[in-house]
Structure formats: structure tokens, C-alpha cells
Amino acid sequence: MEKPSDIQVSDEVIADNEIKSFLFEKDLKLNFSDVAGLEELKKKANMKIIMPLTKPELFKKYNKKVGGGILMYGAPGCGKTFFAKAIAGECKASFFHVCIDEILDMWLGNSEKNIATLFKQARENKPAIIFIDEIDALGRKRESSSSTTSSVVNTFLSQFDGFDSDNDGILVIGATNAPWEVDGAFKRTGRFDTMFFVPPPDEPSRAKLFELLLADVPHGDIDYERLAKETSFFSGADIKGVVDKALEAVLDEILECGEERDVITEDLLGVITVTNSSVLGWFENVENVLDYANDSGEYDEVEEYLSFNKPKKKKRKLMGFLGE
Ligand SMILES: Nc1ncnc2c1ncn2[C@@H]1O[C@H](COP(=O)(O)OP(=O)(O)OP(=O)(O)O)[C@@H](O)[C@H]1O
């Protein structure tokens, strides 16, 4: 599914001994056809990201800035990283993948230097998407961060604002499982002022995901609809795990009896019955957030999602959250 891409790390980064601070990928082969479902999100990304980055003149003509920030959030394994890469592939932007752990350096001043290098490289490779995973680790509410981190945060924010440099054509996508932990300063206009909720795959998307994941292996007539029905509230990563385990078991069997055979629906159902969804805990947490921290309507998308998944919600009230 995720196809190999040319990975480049510039000489300058190597020279500065900052080789690990971010991964730079160009000509990503991944695109929206590799992403199962998430149709609403694809539409939003098209309007907010792909069109501005691919038709900058049109946007400039109508006085619209091309760039800024998007905060993607949702339960783990639901495709935030995967989707961000697919966006970069769709708009042929260079992709800078940053993990906060890699940017933050134990040596004083190095984290700030890493951030400056990152933005400098992005400016030299426009259009560019800077993808920052686990952004909550950097932008945790200030009361809980030390003075060292706040200097790093300030460097990040001033690079993001790009007062003295040209950030047009650079889009910063942050990803987090805990958007409520992200400092308000990050969410101000011009920064991460747009939020994208990445929901778990719905039933048709789960069917499509099984189909995509089994496309390259010998398989019989698979009942994708049944598999989708049996995996409600499974994340994309959960489904990938199910397929991996089923393939492993089939391979073990082949090695044991020496006879090759196709993967069948029952192989997958067998694994599904002993697998739990990994996103229920996240929704349990989010429920508190909706009760106490959604006055501004920041998480309305999640509320709407939960209202469309009513049967689960009802069960939760009677038997514990989203309990099966
Ligand atoms: N909608 C989807 N279509 C295709 N594959 C998907 C989808 N969602 C998830 N996957 C698969 O699940 C894997 C895990 O997804 P990903 O790492 O993007 O999740 P994440 O939301 O970034 O998780 P985390 O919060 O743990 O970082 C992906 O590599 C991909 O193979």
C-alpha cells in the first residue's frame, strides 16, 4: 500500500549533524486512492490544502494567503500520518516529517537550530508540507511546560508566523491524539486555525480497507461486507493488524503442510473474534472533553460523529462506554 518514495536528506542537514531531526520526502507516490473512505476529509483537504497549494495564483488574486496550519486529531491508528502523506502526494508537495522527540535535542540551543533548519529547508522546497507528529508534546499548555521548552515553542511559533521570511506555499500539519492538551497560542488565527477530525473508518471504508490490504495476496472470494460488519469501531491500524495476523497464520499453515492455499473470509473472522478495538478508550476520554471543554464548539465534529454512531452510545450508557 504505502509505496516507496525517494527519501532525501540534504547535505546541510548532514553537515550540521542534525540528520535525525526530520525526514524529507519528495515525489510521494501515496495518494487519495490509497486512503480508504474519509471522503468528507478528502473534500475538506482539497479545498483547504490541495487547491491553495496547486493554484497559488488564483488564491493570491482573491487575496487569500496560501499556507498556514491544520491540526489533525483523532484516535490512534485512524490514519492521521497516512492521510497527511497522501495529501502531500496529491499536491506534489515536498513532505517534511517531524517527530517532536527528534526535534527536541538535549543540547541547549540545538532544538531551536533544528526548527530553523526545518523551516529553511521547507522554504527552499516549496510547495512544502511540514508534518509535525505528536504536536501536543511541543505545544502542551504552558502551565505544564518548563522554561526550556517555552523557548523552543517561541522559536517554533516565530518560524511558523514567518515575520521576516516568506512562508507562502508552506503548510504546517500538526497531528495529535489529544488536541485539548495543545496550547491556545498554537491555535490562534494564522497558525493551526483549522481542525480536522480523523474518525475511525465507517463500514464501507472498513470493507474497502480489507480489500486494499488483501489486494496483493492470493485470496478467494472474500465477504468484505461481513468483515466490515464485525469490526465496528476498529481503527485502520487495528484492521491492518487483523490482516497481518491472518496472513501469518495462513503462512504458518502452508509451511507446516507444504500446500499453498488462498486466504479466505474465515481466516480473518478467526482473528477478529480475538481482537479488540483500540479506539474505545480514546472516545471515553473525549466524552469528558465534550462535557467540559467544548464551549467554543471546537470538537463539534466529534459530537456529530458520536451522534451518527448512536447505537454504540446507547450501549455505553447502559453497560459502560461503547461496551460490546
Ligand atoms: N483510511 C485508511 N486507509 C488506508 N489505510 C489506513 C487508513 N487508516 C489507517 N490506515 C493504515 O493504518 C496504519 C496506521 O495509520 P496511521 O499511522 O496513519 O495512524 P495515526 O492516526 O497517525 O496513528 P497515531 O495516532 O498512532 O500516530 C497506516 O499506516 C495505514 O496502513
Ligand SMILES: [Mg+2]
Ligand atoms: Mg501518526
